[in-house]
Amino acid sequence: xxxxxxxxxxxxxxxxxxxxxxxxxxxxxxxxxxxxxxxxxxxxxxxxxxxxxxxxxxxxxxxxxxxxxxxxxxxxxxxxxxxxxxxxxxxxxxxxxxxxxxxxxxxxxxxxxxxxxxxxxxxxxxxxxxxxxxxxxxxxxxxxxxxxxxxxxxxxxxxxxxxxxxxxxxxxxxxxxxxxxxxxxxxxxxxxxxxxxxxxxxxxxxxxxxxxxxxxxxxxxxxxxxxxxxxxxxxxxxxxxxxxxxxxxxxxxxxxxxxxxxxxxxxxxxxxxxxxxxxxxxxxxxxxxxxxxxxxxxxxxxxxxxxxxxxxxxxxxxxxxxxxxxxxxxxxxxxxxxxxxxxxxxxxxxxxxxxxxxxxxxxxxxxxxxxxxxxxxxx
Numbered sequence: 001x002x003x004x005x006x007x008x009x010x011x012x013x014x015x016x017x018x019x020x021x022x023x024x025x026x027x028x029x030x031x032x033x034x035x036x037x038x039x040x041x042x043x044x045x046x047x048x049x050x051x052x053x054x055x056x057x058x059x060x061x062x063x064x065x066x067x068x069x070x071x072x073x074x075x076x077x078x079x080x081x082x083x084x085x086x087x088x089x090x091x092x093x094x095x096x097x098x099x100x101x102x103x104x105x106x107x108x109x110x111x112x113x114x115x116x117x118x119x120x121x122x123x124x125x126x127x128x129x130x131x132x133x134x135x136x137x138x139x140x141x142x143x144x145x146x147x148x149x150x151x152x153x154x155x156x157x158x159x160x161x162x163x164x165x166x167x168x169x170x171x172x173x174x175x176x177x178x179x180x181x182x183x184x185x186x187x188x189x190x191x192x193x194x195x196x197x198x199x200x201x202x203x204x205x206x207x208x209x210x211x212x213x214x215x216x217x218x219x220x221x222x223x224x225x226x227x228x229x230x231x232x233x234x235x236x237x238x239x240x241x242x243x244x245x246x247x248x249x250x251x252x253x254x255x256x257x258x259x260x261x262x263x264x265x266x267x268x269x270x271x272x273x274x275x276x277x278x279x280x281x282x283x284x285x286x287x288x289x290x291x292x293x294x295x296x297x298x299x300x301x302x303x304x305x306x307x308x309x310x311x312x313x314x315x316x317x318x319x320x321x322x323x324x325x326x327x328x329x330x331x332x333x334x335x336x337x338x339x340x341x342x343x344x345x346x347x348x349x350x351x352x353x354x355x356x357x358x359x360x361x362x363x364x365x366x367x368x369x370x371x372x373x374x375x376x377x378x379x
Contacts (some may be wrong), residue, residue, distance in 0.1 A: 007032055008324070009151035011141065011164050013040075013122050015106070016297030016313030017157030018113035021121060022063040023321025029328075033117075034141070034149070036127035036158075040114055046106040047224045048077065048203075048216040049310050053100035055345075056311035059318035068112040069104070074219055077103035079202030087198065087259030095202055103202070105219060106310070128163040137292030137331070139167065153331055154293045155320070157313075160279055162299035168287040173279035176304045178230045180276045181251050183269035185223040192223070192268055194261040199223055206262055211254060215265055225265040226305075227273075229254060236275055244272035278304050286343055294335050296320060301346035308349050316342055 007030035010017045017033055024031040037043065051057055051069070060069045078099040082091035114122065127144045131154070134140055139154045156164025160173050188196040196217075198204060204215040215225040229236075229251070241247045251273060252266045266273070281302040294300075297313030320338045327334040 007151070008153045008155060009034070009141065009149060010155045010157050011128055011162075012156070012158035012299070013037070013110075013114075013124075014157060014159060014297065014313065015110060015113065015310050016317045017155070018110065018117070018122075018317070019059050019063055019314040020155060020157065020296060020317030020321050022065070022113055022116050023059075023318050024324065025117060025121070026062075026064055027321065027325035029321075029324060031121065032149075033122045034126040034128065034143070035122055035124055038125045040111070040122075040124070044107065047226075048074075048103050048218055049106050049109060050078070050101035050103050050307060051109070051314075052308075052311050055308070055315040057100075059311075059314035062318040062322060063113070063116065065112055065116060068116070069109070072104045072108040072112065073102040074104060077202045077217060079200055081198075081200045081202075081204050083198065083204065083206045083259075083262070085206060085208055085255075085258045085262070087261055092200070101307075103216075128158065131164055131167055133167060133290075133293075139293055152292055153324075156293070156295040156299040157297055157317070159298045160302050162295065164293065165295060165299050167293050168290050168295065169285065171281060171285055173281055173302055175233055176278045176280050177232070178228055178278050178304065179233070179236055180278065180305075181227040181229070181266075182271075182274040182276060183225045183227065183266055184271045185225075185265065185268060186270045187221050188217075188223045189221055192264060195223060195264045195268070198259075198261040206258070213255070213262060213265055223265065225269075227251060227255075227266055233277060236277070239275075241273065241275050247273050280304050283347065285346075289332070289336055289339065291332060294320065294339060296342075300342065303346075303349070306349065312345060312349065315345070 008024055010021055010031060010033040013033050013035035021031045021033050060066055076095045078095035078101060080093050081089060084090055128141055129144050130142045132140050134150065138150055138152050141149050154164060156162045158164060185192045185195060199215045199217055202217060206213045210230040212228040213225060215223055218224050239247050239250050248266060248269065252263055255263050255266065279302060285301060296316035298309065303309060319341060323334040323338040
């Protein structure tokens with residue numbers, strides 16, 4: 001099989017970049033991934049992901065990794081409970097094994113992608129500080145150590161604050177008006193039995209206008225909570241998150257009157273609270289075709305958490321890889337085909353009729369409203 005004359009250069013070893021690298025490898029196309037982190041185990045890789053049969057699993061099929069994927073699925077985690085703030089159970093759906101979105105740990109998914117690539121494909125400890133266009137579809141990437149690489153095909157898979165995006169677009173992410181605080185409870189069934197019972201076997205959602213708690217049961221008897229608050233960034237800046245006890249108390253105070261088995265997800269955390277402001281790119285984010293460069297995942301269509309981000313990033317990577325394999329002698333035709341389809345995919349998610357309803361600061365952001373919409377969508 002003929003291949004592009006220059007190996008593909010990917011910036012970012014997240015799920016989108018690694019899926020692209022794997023699909024290119026399957027098709028015999030040379031690829032190098034540059035990643036800022038010093039090693040694959042440099043940090044925790046986040047929590048649970050539900051991988052959907054209509055996008056994320058399609059990417060894994062293209063990557064030839066469905067068996068490996070099935071081996072890391074955590075059985076029973078598709079169960080979902082919706083509670084009112086007083087602890088009343090409003091919705092309780094068991095995982096009967098027929099759902100199309102099995103749950104895995106993000107770190108496990110990243111690991112099977114990494115393991116599927118030849119040694120040396122990922123160059124760790126390469127943090128990008130700048131990119132520039134050289135002309136004729138060639139681009140130069142500069143790293144913090146002063147090193148550079150020149151490539152005829154550059155792919156930005158480097159997330160919200162992409163260093164590749166400025167080659168294509170002047171748009172920058174904007175704060176959504178909401179931030180999340182991450183907490184963890186370990187050995188939950190023995191040390192936090194009331195909380196473990198409230199969360200159940202999969203995920204828990206408790207939502208009101210401006211305040212919500214999402215929690216997942218991860219592997220190893222761990223509960224991971226995302227505590228959402230709709231407040232300006234100045235509000236959070238007034239909280240000293242270096243003082244874990246004070247920050248925990250301040251956040252918990254916003255949930256005064258909620259059931260103790262719910263607020264314990266904040267007050268009883270075995271880790272210090274971690275603040276995560278949420279950013280987004282405009283739903284209509286697009287760019288004109290620039291020779292030799294494109295984007296996948298959050299670098300292209302960053303959105304507030306909606307269950308689709310990781311799935312879309314992986315599908316982006318798989319579809320780009322397939323397009324490059326289909327047009328081995330015409331990179332621009334491949335990039336054009338990929339981008340037009342990718343723009344449409346991201347627009348479809350943004351246009352979902354429940355998006356505005358889902359906003360944490362909307363009056364409709366209630367447990368009862370969520371159940372009604374969930375029933376209508378059949379999910």
